[in-house]
Amino acid sequence: MTLSPLKPPPRPRPAALLDLSPDWLTWVADNRLWNCSPDSMRDSMVAAGLDPALSQAALDQIEHDPVFLAARRHQQMLRKLECVVANQQQLWENDAGYDVIEKRRGVSRDEFVERYVRGCRPVVLTDVAEDWPAMRRWSPADLRERFGHMEVDVQVGRDKDARFEQNKEQLRRRMKVAEFVDLVVNGGATNDHYLTANDEMLRRPEFLPLLQDIGSMPPICDPALLPNAASMWFGPGGTRTPLHHDTLMLFHTQILGRKRWRFVSPMQTPLLYNRMAVYSPIDLDAPDYARYPLLRQARVLEITLEPGDTLFLPLGWWHQVASLELSMSFSYTNIAADIPNDFDYQNPTIGNW
Structure with missing residues (x-):
């Protein structure tokens, strides 16, 4: 039996990303997912004392980072759900x-x-x-x-x-x-x-x-x-x-x-x-x-x-x-048994974000 060749491991993250602290790396990913502009983010990073070249390189590289790209996919599904509830809300508000x-x-x-x-x-x-x-x-x-x-x-x-x-x-x-x-x-x-x-x-x-x-x-x-x-x-x-x-x-x-x-x-x-x-x-x-x-x-x-x-x-x-x-x-809350009143919520635990 002939085995298929193994795929090579993914490339390590570029040095610019690795040089950022975990807190800064999270900050960069969060703000890009909020669609903050890279220029404003770079200015904030430099104002906080980071090297301008490192800041720009990290912003350029994160757009191709596989972990960040996976987050973008989940973001698309979240945005769809947000559209669904916003459209339903629009119908509710159509009531005079x-x-x-x-x-x-x-x-x-x-x-x-x-x-x-x-x-x-x-x-x-x-x-x-x-x-x-x-x-x-x-x-x-x-x-x-x-x-x-x-x-x-x-x-x-x-x-x-x-x-x-x-x-x-x-x-x-x-x-x-x-x-x-x-x-x-x-x-x-x-x-x-x-x-x-x-x-x-x-x-x-x-x-x-x-x-x-x-x-x-x-x-x-x-x-x-x-x-x-x-x-x-x-x-x-x-x-x-x-x-x-x-x-x-x-x-x-x-x-x-x-x-x-x-x-x-x-x-x-x-x-x-x-x-x-x-x-x-x-x-x-x-x-x-x-x-x-x-x-x-x-x-x-x-x-x-x-x-x-x-x-x-x-x-x-x-x-x-x-x-x-x-x-x-x-x-x-003593609602009669034939009306459901027991619901599950997957609540966030992010805290002060």
Whole structure:
């Protein structure tokens, strides 16, 4: 049997590329994949102290590097996917009512599933909480009176950490409910302390009376699943939740105070620089278009939830939330078993890129 001759090994990378540090080599590849011009990149490299000839040679050579060429192929497939979702977004935006988040009453189950679950549209239901004892009872004073002696885990020190949500475990602090109520009531508007869903206090039997203050559910919810699918949010005006998306669908009922929600469609994920888990580094309240120029293309929707409003957050919608005053709210994910609400996301772990 005659063996085919082996292919020769690929040529080693040219010296110019090998002379770059790994960080600089990554920088060059990243910026070319972002389609930055070689001239501007060379100027940046020289300004940072690199040799001009080495910089130019590295920029010339990387265009023929086999590893970089493989990255270009994957880039083409990514760009196709970005086009697919951008085209779908264009069709969504063709709806004259796209910018308006509806407020509805009396929505049937069939319509809700078709228009909002499968249609992936946020909506506010104004009639869900009308019979809730919580709407008449819940207040800082009531929380203190009934549960003041119990302990909860809250986030404290958020103002000192720009990534307070990503680092929430490090900011966790256990305290008596009464102590936290006093902190909220007397501390004024701030983002520094917040009782969030991360505490999972409603999974504990001693807080069961709070669930007994919940009445009717939205048409696609199963009340029997509520004890393992509910969360409470309580904090002063000024608390913020940074731009992120959840990995399932949920409802959020405003009990006390008002919250402003801002949304971006999941189809516009490529515009939000999602480099770590489910978070975007963008602040929709103070957009930095110089650093994040693609954000200019994003369509931002907004609504303010009033007490008694129930928001449906469909799958994948990016949202940023701000409490306009002292706020209590209740979120829940007890969607009936015949509607899927368990989804997988391959989240990035790039970090500060």
